[in-house]
Amino acid sequence: MKLEEILIPKVQEAVKTLYGVEITPAQVQFQKTRAEFEGDITLVVFPFVKAARKAPAMVAQEVGEALVGGLIEKYNAVQGFLNLCIAQSYWIEQLQAIAENTEYGQLSRGEGEKPLMMVEYSSPNTNKPLHLGHVRNNLLGYSIAKIQEANGWNVVKTNIVNDRGIHICKSMLAWQKFGNGETPENSGKKGDHLIGDYYVRFDVEYKAQIKELMAQGMDEETAKKEAPLIKEAQAMLVKWEQNDPEVRALWQKMNEWVYAGFDETYKQMGVSFDKIYYESDTYLVGKGEVERGLAKGDFYRREDGSVWADLAQNGLDEKLLLRADGTSVYMTQDIGTAKLRFEDYPIDKMVYVVGNEQEYHFKVLSILLDRLGFPFGKELVHFSYGMVELPNGKMKSREGTVVDADDLMAQMIADAKEISKDKVNTLPDITEAEANEIARVVGLGALKYFILKVDPRKNMLFNPEESIDFNGNTGPFIQYTYARIQSVLRKAGENIDSRLSNPESATLSDKELSLIQRLVDYPAAVRQAGDEFSPAVIANYAYALACDFNSFYHDHSILNEADADKRALRLMLAQNVAKVIKSAMALLGIEVPNRM
RNA sequence: GGUCUGGUAGCUCAGCUGGAUAGAGCAACAGCCUUCUAAGCUGUGGGUCUCGGGUUCGAAUCCCGACCGGAUCACCA
Numbered sequence: 001m002k003l004e005e006i007l008i009p010k011v012q013e014a015v016k017t018l019y020g021v022e023i024t025p026a027q028v029q030f031q032k033t034r035a036e037f038e039g040d041i042t043l044v045v046f047p048f049v050k051a052a053r054k055a056p057a058m059v060a061q062e063v064g065e066a067l068v069g070g071l072i073e074k075y076n077a078v079q080g081f082l083n084l085c086i087a088q089s090y091w092i093e094q095l096q097a098i099a100e101n102t103e104y105g106q107l108s109r110g111e112g113e114k115p116l117m118m119v120e121y122s123s124p125n126t127n128k129p130l131h132l133g134h135v136r137n138n139l140l141g142y143s144i145a146k147i148q149e150a151n152g153w154n155v156v157k158t159n160i161v162n163d164r165g166i167h168i169c170k171s172m173l174a175w176q177k178f179g180n181g182e183t184p185e186n187s188g189k190k191g192d193h194l195i196g197d198y199y200v201r202f203d204v205e206y207k208a209q210i211k212e213l214m215a216q217g218m219d220e221e222t223a224k225k226e227a228p229l230i231k232e233a234q235a236m237l238v239k240w241e242q243n244d245p246e247v248r249a250l251w252q253k254m255n256e257w258v259y260a261g262f263d264e265t266y267k268q269m270g271v272s273f274d275k276i277y278y279e280s281d282t283y284l285v286g287k288g289e290v291e292r293g294l295a296k297g298d299f300y301r302r303e304d305g306s307v308w309a310d311l312a313q314n315g316l317d318e319k320l321l322l323r324a325d326g327t328s329v330y331m332t333q334d335i336g337t338a339k340l341r342f343e344d345y346p347i348d349k350m351v352y353v354v355g356n357e358q359e360y361h362f363k364v365l366s367i368l369l370d371r372l373g374f375p376f377g378k379e380l381v382h383f384s385y386g387m388v389e390l391p392n393g394k395m396k397s398r399e400g401t402v403v404d405a406d407d408l409m410a411q412m413i414a415d416a417k418e419i420s421k422d423k424v425n426t427l428p429d430i431t432e433a434e435a436n437e438i439a440r441v442v443g444l445g446a447l448k449y450f451i452l453k454v455d456p457r458k459n460m461l462f463n464p465e466e467s468i469d470f471n472g473n474t475g476p477f478i479q480y481t482y483a484r485i486q487s488v489l490r491k492a493g494e495n496i497d498s499r500l501s502n503p504e505s506a507t508l509s510d511k512e513l514s515l516i517q518r519l520v521d522y523p524a525a526v527r528q529a530g531d532e533f534s535p536a537v538i539a540n541y542a543y544a545l546a547c548d549f550n551s552f553y554h555d556h557s558i559l560n561e562a563d564a565d566k567r568a569l570r571l572m573l574a575q576n577v578a579k580v581i582k583s584a585m586a587l588l589g590i591e592v593p594n595r596m
Numbered sequence: 597g598g599u600c601u602g603g604u605a606g607c608u609c610a611g612c613u614g615g616a617u618a619g620a621g622c623a624a625c626a627g628c629c630u631u632c633u634a635a636g637c638u639g640u641g642g643g644u645c646u647c648g649g650g651u652u653c654g655a656a657u658c659c660c661g662a663c664c665g666g667a668u669c670a671c672c673a
Contacts, residue, residue, distance in 0.1 A: 031615075125673075330672075455610085480636075
């Protein structure tokens with residue numbers, strides 16, 4: 001049982017005996033005792049000081065006197081704060097319980113079958129490679145899935161691939177016109193990058209055509225519509241929709257190149273999906289749903305044939321669902337995807353990991369799904385995260401300021417390799433393969449932690465000119481703490497005896513005590529991260545744990561400790577710190593190395 | 597303009613469900629490796645928590661207003 005849960009009734013009872021008033025559990029407020037005072041946990045007496053009709057310092061003193069004994073060894077009252085010292089045997093029992101729990105940090109949602117949460121993330125377009133914005137999305141999505149699993153959900157990770165539309169036609173057209181049969185095989189280019197290059201090429205040629213038309217006296221608006229290239233692309237989209245075999249074959253071929261490229265990127269990033277949906281499969285379903293809603297009277301058709309939802313009753317405007325020509329829009333596709341998913345899985349909660357620029361879209365989607373009768377519609381969660389900004393603003397593909405995901409990861413691994421060179425090479429029996437593996441784990445660890453440690457809701461800054469740190473509050477710092485512990489455990493050998501001969505009489509130093517208390521906090525961090533959808537909570541926890549351990553490690557010898565009980569206790573501590581670090585980092589999708 | 601969101605040290609960020617003297621890292625400076633991995637540890641300097649009101653025993657935290665930034669309000673996706 002949690003310490004607070006044990007103490008709350010005791011405090012309630014003490015207050016009743018002393019002052020004859022009943023207080024609610026909410027009025028019993030605890031906080032961690034500040035380092036400058038003696039004690040483990042502090043009761044804030046202000047919430048019931050009025051009812052007691054005495055000065056805060058007096059109330060603290062009297063309540064302390066009433067509580068002391070047994071679990072509470074000592075107390076001291078400072079103004080309205082009652083600092084309580086908990087018996088060390090309690091903390092040692094806690095540590096032993098953690099040590100015995102092989103799934104420490106895995107929480108339960110109560111009895112019965114686990115509810116199902118579907119988490120959608122990544123959602124790439126097939127016309128260009130993944131960039132830094134996707135990296136944040138993928139890392140957040142994967143981490144949230146892991147965190148919710150730890151919170152007792154069955155999680156299905158899903159991806160919706162935007163594989164149709166005019167943007168794909170642009171790449172296809174440019175490839176047809178300027179590609180000269182270039183393929184990933186004959187050029188050695190990664191498929192998604194190859195397609196991305198032709199997307200850029202289209203834009204270059206298109207712009208040139210606009211310029212030319214304007215030179216002939218056409219205004220910009222008209223030129224943008226009349227340029228031959230854009231007309232060809234539009235014609236291609238129509239053919240695609242009509243299932244033209246030639247266009248479809250080209251589309252299929254180029255998409256396969258892209259998917260092969262994406263797979264590589266996802267693999268390197270360490271993210272995965274349980275089920276992938278494609279918009280080319282879902283957009284027609286969406287049209288069907290809109291037609292159904294229309295028949296049901298949820299939506300209405302305008303004279304030009306377009307279909308709309310009136311959201312006035314929800315305080316919003318009107319929203320287009322089908323164009324006058326019958327083609328679908330973004331919203332149509334998301335409705336279709338939702339329907340397919342609902343047919344495929346008994347979804348209890350649907351989570352969309354999508355940037356905050358689309359808050360309006362998901363607000364509307366939620367309303368529309370609800371109207372169409374999807375149980376998860378009303379309750380859908382838009383896990384809305386902030387943009388990754390560069391020093392001079394947003395990333396813009398046209399201005400070439402996009403930070404490519406593959407390049408970024410490769411750079412991080414190369415940096416890790418360079419930084420670790422002197423150190424890793426001194427490790428005994430190190431092989432080139434292991435050194436490379438360490439660089440991979442550490443480089444990606446630095447990148448992932450850098451991104452996940454910041455509050456997902458906030459915009460964050462990435463400066464490509466400055467390399468991501470490997471010292472201080474970083475992934476490698478935490479990984480290093482883990483590697484150090486592994487080193488100690490290896491040296492301790494097979495016969496680690498972490499049982500205490502008499503736990504009752506063991507004494508703990510301040511650092512040992514804080515470390516145990518930090519370990520005890522882990523489940524609360526997992527719970528909070530789940531409730532708030534925030535991997536940052538886990539990142540901050542893991543950092544604090546690593547700090548506590550390093551401080552402990554600096555002050556105490558583990559293996560050279562003469563006292564067998566102390567040695568055993570410290571080994572047990574080290575083992576469990578490593579266990580929790582590994583577990584917490586896994587929730588972030590970060591691996592930990594045994595040596596570095 | 598409406599709506600949403602942010603403003604904390606030179607920089608990047610914690611803290612925000614109100615509690616004691618606002619914390620880290622980076623950068624700067626000064627120390628600690630014959631002892632379990634120095635990607636570590638210890639210390640110094642660095643703050644009008646954007647500003648102004650309000651609520652409260654108590655406000656970085658809650659409320660109102662102002663200022664500054666970002667997003668959004670498409671027959672784009």
